[in-house]
Amino acid sequence: MEVLTRPSPPAEAPCGELVTLARRYCALIESSTRGALHWLPEVAELLPRLQALMASLSASGLNAGHVPPVDLDARFELFSHLHRLLADRDGYWLEFDLASEGREAMSGSLADDLTDIYCELKGGLCAYDADPEWALAAWCAGYELHWARHLLDAERHLSMLIADGRL
Numbered sequence: 001m002e003v004l005t006r007p008s009p010p011a012e013a014p015c016g017e018l019v020t021l022a023r024r025y026c027a028l029i030e031s032s033t034r035g036a037l038h039w040l041p042e043v044a045e046l047l048p049r050l051q052a053l054m055a056s057l058s059a060s061g062l063n064a065g066h067v068p069p070v071d072l073d074a075r076f077e078l079f080s081h082l083h084r085l086l087a088d089r090d091g092y093w094l095e096f097d098l099a100s101e102g103r104e105a106m107s108g109s110l111a112d113d114l115t116d117i118y119c120e121l122k123g124g125l126c127a128y129d130a131d132p133e134w135a136l137a138a139w140c141a142g143y144e145l146h147w148a149r150h151l152l153d154a155e156r157h158l159s160m161l162i163a164d165g166r167l
């Protein structure tokens with residue numbers, strides 16, 4: 001009996017898919033400037049795909065070198081915009097928050113999560129055309145060191161908003 005095996009995808013496939021997801025995510029966040037939350041359900045659908053892809057990639061053997069600094073003023077502007085737009089959908093409880101202290105004690109922020117993910121992905125996209133390998137390494141290193149937690153927290157919070165009928 002002959003066993004059929006699936007051929008391995010080309011090495012470019014994960015990177016190409018990551019670029020596609022990164023572009024779509026950034027476009028959705030940029031579309032938030034129109035004011036409505038029409039883009040948020042699509043972000044909720046995209047984040048698990050992005051998380052699964054990033055978890056499957058490894059930064060080992062890749063050299064990200066020097067990661068360019070983020071424009072902190074632009075980052076703060078985006079965060080402030082998303083924070084205002086999300087309003088009462090923004091805050092969420094983290095494991096060490098004290099519920100007895102009320103909503104002000106919520107330390108999780110969807111606006112912060114979405115902003116950090118955006119900055120990481122946008123930075124890689126800006127570098128991608130010049131050096132795809134560097135961009136992939138930067139995404140992987142940044143994911144492992146920083147934005148994986150933001151992605152998982154945003155996924156969890158968006159799932160709760162959907163379950164509560166708030167999205």
